[in-house]
Amino acid sequence: MVEKASEHPADEDADRFHLVRCGVVLTPDSTDPYEAGGVLNPAAAVLDGLTYVLYRSVALNPPNYSRILMATCRLLPTGHLEVTRLHKVALEPQEPYELWADGKGGGVEDPRITPLDDFYYMTYTAFGTVEGITAPRIAFARSRDLSHWQRLGLIRFDPLETAAGEQAPGFDLNTVPNKDAVLFPKRINGRYCMLHRPMFDPATGMPQSIWMSWSDDLLNWTGHRLVMAPELPWERIKVGAGTPPILTQEGWLVFYHGVEGTGDDDPERRYHAGVLLLDLDDPGKILYRSPRPVLSPESDEEKTGVVNNVVFPCGAVVSPSGQIEVYYGMGDRAIGLATTQLPEKKPGGRVGAGDW
Secondary structure, three states, X not given: XXXXXXXXXXXXXXXXXXXXXXXXXXXXXXXXXXXXXXXXXXXXXXXXXXXXXEEEEEEOOOOOEEEEEEEEEEEOOOOOEEEEEEEEEEEOOOOHHXXXXXXXXXXXXXXXXXXXXXXXXXXXXXXXXXXXXXXXXXXXXXXXXOOOOEEEEEOEEOOEXXXXXXXXXXXXXXXXXXXXXXXXOOOEOOEEEEEEEEOOOHHHOOXXXXXXXXXXXOOEEEEEEEEEOOOOHHHOOEEEEOOOOEEOOOOEEEEEEEEEOOOOOOOOOEEEEEEEEEOOOOOOOEEEEOOOOOEOOOOHHHHOOOOOOEEEEEEEEEOOOOEEEEEEEEOOOEEEEEEEEOOOOOOOOOOOHHHO
16 A cells, blocks of 8 residues: 655745756767767766766667766856766667667666665666567666676566556566666665666556565565555656655655656656655655655756656765755756755654655
């Protein structure tokens, strides 16, 4: 059973995690064939005090062929952004599960990076062909320096014994397309924990939602649990995890995306960013869910792109001062940066959703 967040009526509290735009980090380099189709949906991680941005770059030939490239970004005290392309490919399609069977496409897409156990772990969408079926699936890689990545392969799911709502049990999650996997940055009760978005067939009546699974080895996942389904008007079509969870004194902070509209084929659909606060010991329990978006498409880059009206958070780092820097996709074509502050702990111990 999904536990709902408590009511949170105060307007000032509802805006507690509002994201403030800092500017555009990257737009496509027209001279680089790897970027001709867009740059988007970046992971972010800090190494030796410097923020690295690992972003999806899309080629036009083959169409929608995606690699993961690297840049660095500094948010200066003046508010300006100092961005340097490293002209380095962190990951590109090469395994069968990242390539289409026809040899004309494929992709490694939408990375998220989590520091854990002396490594940087990357979850990414592998868009390739397995057993004759071309679909997005979740894959893992790891690195010590953010530049050289060791593939760990596709993850495997135990059967989903209990489905959402009144649906019959017995889904094989290995046959369900999946995206938006984010790994928690520490083990919880001795086990790894991950959020992800299975893309169930609409005929099942199960909307695309945020699920949680557990693992002892990062490759075999079990204990599947529905964390959050679409409920609010601005996330009517689907919700999915965005940034890897950030450990705060009061819970796991996760920026997620919600999609407003009538369906995936709705040309007027809009992607928003929201925020969740999950229980430290039981991350399937929602302590806070933003009643309205903390970021919505407003700038030109967000409203007009390869896909219009998109803000898509994927990467987040925390500065020594407690500022959260959120890197996000803009219109499936560019990359932006927005910031907010870590929540402060109030006297008297842990608090609920209405106490921020």
